[in-house]
Structure formats: C-alpha cells, structure tokens
Amino acid sequence: MRAALSPVPVRVRVHDAEPFPLTTQTTISGEAAAAGTLRSLLQARTGRQPALVASGAIRLHIEGGGTPESYRLVVGSAGISVIGHDAAGLFYGVQTLGQLVESAPGGWRVPAVEIDDFPRFAYRGVMLDVARHFFDVQTVTAVIDRAASLKLNHLHLHLTDDQGWRLAVESWPKLTEQGSASAVRGDRGGYYSKEDYRRIVEYAAERHMTVVPEIDMPGHTHAIGLAYPELVQDPALSPGMAAEIAQGRQPSPRKGVGYQGTAVGFSSLRIHDPRTYEFLHAVLAEVAEGTPGPFLHIGGDEALSTDAGDFAAFMQRASAIASSHGKVVVAWHEAGAVPGLVAGAVGQYWGSVNPADGADRKALAFVERGGRVILSPSDAIYLDMKYDADTPIGLDWANGPTSVRRSYEWEPSDVIRGLPEEAILGVEAPLWTETVSSLADIDHMMFPRVASAAEAAWSPATIENEWRTWGSFRQRIAGLGPLWKSMGIGFFRSPEVPWADSDRASAPPAGL
Template sequence: MPTLPLVPLPRRVAPTEAASPFPITSATTVSGDTDAAGTLAALLRTRTGLEPGATDDGDIVLSVDGGGGEPESYRLRVGADGIRIDGADAAGLFYGIHTLVQLIHGTDAGWIVPAAEIEDAPRFAYRGVMLDVARHFHDVDTVRAYIDRAAALKFNHLHLHLSDDQGWRLEIRSRPELTRAASATSVGGGPGGYYTQDDYRAIVAYAASRHMTVVPELDMPGHTHAVGIAHPELAENPVLDAVVSSAGPTPRADEPYTGIDVGFSSLRIGEDATYDFVADVFGELAELTPGPYLHFGGDEALGTSPEDFAAFVARASEIVRRTGKTPVAWHEAGAAPGLAPGTIGQYWSFVTPVDGADERARAFTRGGGRLILSPADAVYLDMKPHEDFPLGLTWARGATSVERAYRWEPSAVVDGLAEEDILGVEAPLWTETVATLEDIDALAFPRIAAAAEAAWSPATSDAADRTWESFRARTGGLGPLWATLGIRFPASPEIPWTT
C-alpha cells in the first residue's frame, strides 16, 4: 500500500489495505459538531470543489466526545461505509479534520479517502511558529494566511515579533510616539506599518478560531533602536563596536534604521524611566493578550554590559510576571541570576550548542521554567534552503536543507534536560529578506513540515516511520493539497513530489 501522506506523523496509523476506500462525491454529507463541520466543508470545497450536505446522520461524523483522552488528541476511522472523527476536545477534532483532508486524493474515478484507523495525540504541548513583523511589516491578511498554513500542520502557537531596531509594530495608547515616530520604515527603506489594537485583537481572535495562541514579543533591552527614535531619553547611543556587521548602513541615534545588523542598541538600564516604559508597554500588552505568555526578548544585547543586562532581565521579567502572565525570553536571559521564577526560555543556538548556550538554557529549568527549542540550524525558516536560493540568510551553519531540518531530535539538543523540561518546539521566520506572503511560502515550505513533525510526532526512537526516508515520501504526497490551498511552495528536489 502506498505511504499515506500524513505530516506530522500520527502516533498510530493502521491502514486497512483490504478495505475499500470511502468516496467523496457531491452526495457526501456531514453531521456532528457545527464548528468542525464548517471547517471541513470549507476545506472540502477548496480541495475537491464539492459542497458537502448537512444531515443528522452524515457519511462523515464529527464529534467532541469528552472521553478523557489527552488534550488535542483525536481518533479517525475511514471505512467504505463512512468516516468518523472523535476529538478529545475541539482542538483535537480540528486536527483530525486536517488529517482527513491530507488523506483525500483524486483518482480517475473521483475523490477517495483510503481506509485507515488513526489514533493521534501531540508529543509537546507547545508547537509554535514565529513571524517577525518588525524587519518587514506584514498586514493582518498575511498573518491570517500564515495562521491557516501553520494550524493545518497542527501548530498551536503564533509568536509575533512586534518590535526591533527597524520598527515598532503595535499601537500602545499610553505611548503613542512608538507608532507615530517609529513604525514607518523597514529593512531596505521600504514602507513599514503597525497594528492598531483592533488589528491585534482581530489576529488573536482569528488564531483562536484555529486553536492557536498568540505569543507577542516586544524585544529588549537590545533590538531597541526604534524605541530610541520615539523616546530618545530611554535609549543609549548605538554601540558601533558591538555590531554583528552585514556591511549595511551605519546606525545613527536620530535616524530610523533600515539595515540588518544586530547588537548595537540598548535601553538605558539604570534609569527608572526605562522601567516605567517597560511597565506601560507590557501592561497594555497583557490586557490585549488572552494567552498566558508575554515574550520580552533578551537576545543579542551586545551593546549592554553583562552586569546591566542581568539587572534589566531581573526587573523586566518581574514586571511581566506581575501582569499575571508568564514571561518568555531568549536563552541569553538564563545568564541573569535574578530572572523571575517560572520564566520560559527559548533556545536559539544550534543543534549542537555553542558558546555556553546550553548552560544558559538549563538555568531556566532550575528556576522552575521550561524550554522552547528553536535550534537555528534546524528550524530557523529564514535560512536559505540551498546556497543559490534568492531569499534568506546563511549564518546558521550555512544553508539548511530539508533533510537537515528534519534530522534532529528535541530531547538530544541540551544535555541534562528531562522530557518534561521541554515545553515544545518553535520554528521562527525572521524577515530581513521576506516582504510578501509569497516570500513566506518560499522559505517556510516544505521545511515547516519538518518542524511540525518534531513538535507533534513521537520521538525518533519511538516510531518506525520517524525517519527522513518516510518523511520525504509523506511530504511529497502533500504537494497537490498545498497547491490547491494556494501555498506557493518551491518544489525542493529533496522531496519526491506527487503530481
């Protein structure tokens, strides 16, 4: 029997080769959970052009059974007599629907779903993608489209990188200068932009409708040149000898920054006004954000002394904690002895840690927190997939092939961590070279599928099909689905695509 095109790999798949497939026709009907039925109907229209009917006893039955299964889990059965999906909760049913849609394929006789029985549940509770909207601004419709793409692969968190040296992208009503003075440009001098609070609420609501939680990030004390444009009294002058250089424009304190260098900017650590600012922006952000996490950055503060960095991280993490949210920070913040208890760390070094990143990451777990794993040489989607690709960067050990994006195991990255120390996996997409949804698709796909499998599927030692050979075959089978969904993915030669 051909390999079923399922990504991420479910926990248990039992194809029933002798059984007849179920046909999808214009007479197919759906019954059960109303919201789930609407989701399935929309996906069926896009995939097949057919409009399923609604009855009390449908050919496809969708149910939230509340049977005590693991959160986000589901069971799917396909037989000649019909299809049934039972989710332990609404999210599980949603994911079961997307698994069903992956199974649908066309034949000379029409659309069919192969007979199979699937039991599935996620390995990690946190399965994230990050979209940087600071280097290049991406409007609400683009963010919604990325949410749809990620949710279909069972990601459940959207990390929005809302501020950086190049721009501030969220309306803060107590600090109107941030968007008035520091949002109009982006990398290369192109147009900027920002989200009104209503825009942000619309993104949060759309994500929630796809069972995704928004994790907003306002990066500090570094990556804050834009803050200095709006509030020069809060920012130090650029520290030019700290720049990780790309031979771009020289940062100047009184000018918006349009290059891609990092490391030169810093807030003024010893000023009480700085912490009033931190309290204002994270206070409003907490009110706007129903999810549990607020990310305060903490990375690449090369223009800040280690002592000042530690002092800032201690105060900023406590300010975030006092909003009632859980602070999140990049792994460098683990060097601060006063980090607020329970802070979540996000590890962005390599699959094999360098420069003490593993020790700083372990510090979060000693403080009662957990880790999100984002090894740059595996899941940074902004890395070029090969050296000649027109988009992306190569600083994370050169180009990242699809195979390299797949061949890593989360439990093996940071020594000394137990499985329960890992909150999950996140695939960031930084946008120095990414200006459009087409650019997002070109860099994210198909490698985003590898990150999805690392986040959802069993460990590589616990499932026979958690292999590169299996993954490339399963991913190749998704080409027709991705095309009908409007995803403009490059046809990587590493994948045997179904046509």
C-alpha cells in the same frame, strides 16, 4: 494508500477494505466549527462542498476522556468518524482527514484507516518577525491557516526591533506614530492597531492557536528611540559591525533616524533611568491586557551594547514586571544567565543542534528555576535560512544553508544534554524577515521545512515510530504537494523531495 501524512500520527492502521468515496451526495454532521473547517478544506481540495445535515456520512464529534488535543479517526466504505477529546483535537483530526483525501479513477476517495493521535509537546509554534518587514493582518491570518494545518498551536509575533515598532500602545502613542514607519531596505513600515491585534488573536483562537507577543528588550530597541529618544542610549558599534559599515555592507545607525539595515547589537535601553521602567510597566500592561494567552515574550537576545551587569539588572526587573501582569515570561536563552530572573520563566533556545558557547547551560538555568524550554535550533528550523547557496532570499549564518533534510534530521531530546523530556515545553520554528517581504516569500521559506518542525513538535520521538525517518518524510510531504497547492501555498519544490504532480485534473468535473 498514499501515506501523505505530516505530522506523523501516533498510530495508523490501514485496512484492506474499500475506501470511502467522496461524491456530490457526501454529507457532514456534528460539531459546527469543525464541520465548517472540513467543508472549506474539501472545497479547496476537490472543488466542491458537502452539505451539512443532522446525520451525515462524515461524523464529527467531541468526547471527553482522552489526552488534550487528541483525536480518533476511522474511515470505512460506509462512512467516516472523527472524534476529538476536545475542540482542538477534533480540529486536528479534520486536518488529518484532509491530508488523506486522494484522487482515483472516477473521483475522490479516502482510504480505509484507523488513526489514534495525540501530540508529543504542548507547545508547537511558529514565529513571524513583523518588525524587520511588516505584514498586514491578511498575511498574518494566512500564516495562521498554514501553521494550523500542520497542528502548530502557537504564533509568536516578533513585534518590535531596531527597524520598527509594530503594535499600538495608547499610553505611549509615539511608538507607532514615529517608530513604525521604517523597515529593512527602506521598505514600507506599518503597525497593528488594537483592533488589528484583536482580530489576529481571535482568528488564531478560532484555529486553536495562541498568540505569543514579543517586546524585545533591552537591545533591538532603536525604533523606540525614534519616538522617545530619552529612553535609549546612543548606538554603540561592535568592531564587527564597524567593519561591515566601513566595507559598505551595512548602513550606520544614527540616533533619531530609522534604521534600514540588518546588523544587530548596537542599541540598548537606558538601564538606570526610572523612566525606562515606567515605560515597561505601561507597555507590558497594555500588551498583556490585549493577549488572552498565557505567555509574554520579553526578548533578551543579542544585547551586545549593554553591560553584562546592566543586562542582568534589567532582565530581572523586566521579567518581574511582565510576571506582575499575570503572564508566563518567555525570554531568549541568553537571559538564563540572569540569577534573578523571575522563577518559572520559559527559555527559548536558539543555539545550534550541537550547542556552543554555553548556550545549553543558559537554557538549563531556566529549568533549574522552575521553568521549561522551547527548542528553536537555528541550524535546523530557522525558516529564514537558505535551502542552498543558490536560494535567492534568506541567510546562511546558522552553519550554512539548511536543506530540507537537515531541517528534519534532529531529535528534540538530543539537543541539550541533561534536559529531561518533561522540561521541554515544545518546539518553535522562527521566520526572521530580513530578506522576506511578502506572503510569497513566506511560503517559499516556510514550506516544506515548517513540516519538519511540526513533526518534531507533534509526532513521537524518532526512535519510537518507524515513519520518523528522512526517507519516510520526503515521500510523505511529496504527496502533500497537491494539497498545499490547492490551499494556495507557494511551497518550494525542493529537489530533495520527489514531488507528486497535481491530481486535481484526475477528478471528474462533477465529482466532489
């Protein structure tokens, strides 16, 4: 069989038996939402939609009693059964079934297999930065579809930064009226109305994804000052940023003027002004109200122009405010240095696979206060890193370009010494958008490396499964190329991967 499966299932048993033939008479029965998902997937893959009937050859059902998000898939020559522990598990079983579809002389088929599968980590995420460059609702929903197909279940939206504020807040309307127009390079800005955000949240939920909104503070806040200048300090340049400005590599930030560069660390909220905390209460209340998921991200990274003591005082108050609105607080790992951070907060680690500068200790501090850690090692699964020196977009600050192989060859349990498996909430692959401005750019940078992150998040540890090797992974995603192409994903055809040619032409015109 063409073992083009990613993420790797927990158990796969291939049978020496006749495959299931997909024909124009193939039918689907069972749970309606999953059946609709499978119909769309098969239409994209094969060009035809099977009929929905009361008792079909492909049967989709939910049965309790298993691990959350788990499923069992059985394929025989006479039929296919997908059983999910819950709706999410059934959805993921359908995604695996879509990966198994292969062309054969005379038509399409699914090989005879049994698969039992469940996730390693509860949190499996991808982040989209919509602040450096803004992306409309249609683009965000396309990213949701792509991520969900790989069993990722959280979409972290980086909604605010120096370049723009992207979410409407009724109580502070100037945030979008005046703070949303700018973007990197002077490109088009924009923002999500409350209705836009609701559409994104609901679309994600239909695909078993939870939206995690981020309001980044106290740095990365220049755009707030475009709307409410009394809330922010004047820009403060580090020596390194001043040098970049002098050499013409970055524009100089000016208070009240939209920032179009990519430098970080020059902005800060006014830490000791009571009005700042009125702002936080109102904004976080509205964001929390519009977000049914449990998490609210409050940033906390790269606050280079905020005094260390002020940073600690601010993050303590900000985390308490976010928590008061009924949310689990998430913050970048720098906030782990704050002794008074609200108990139970989740730390997002963005240091390297080999921690430096105490980043690992800051991440562990979240666990010591009853929280857990999301792993986002920048030199492995930051999707905005170049593949190699010749990649036309992307950055290379995270220990140089990140090849597909490097994105795969890391193990979550090995990153932070002393971090127990149960303290790892999950894995998230961020896509920052300093150089990314279209869905085509997103596809190019996400695929195939997002599959590396999905496998680290879902599949067994590298020492527990014989398929969890680079040699296996490159072969498996090579076979996914035709599926990704049929889904409209403009993936990067990395020379590290022996890509399969499209197999659509091998199917007969009338075949399913």
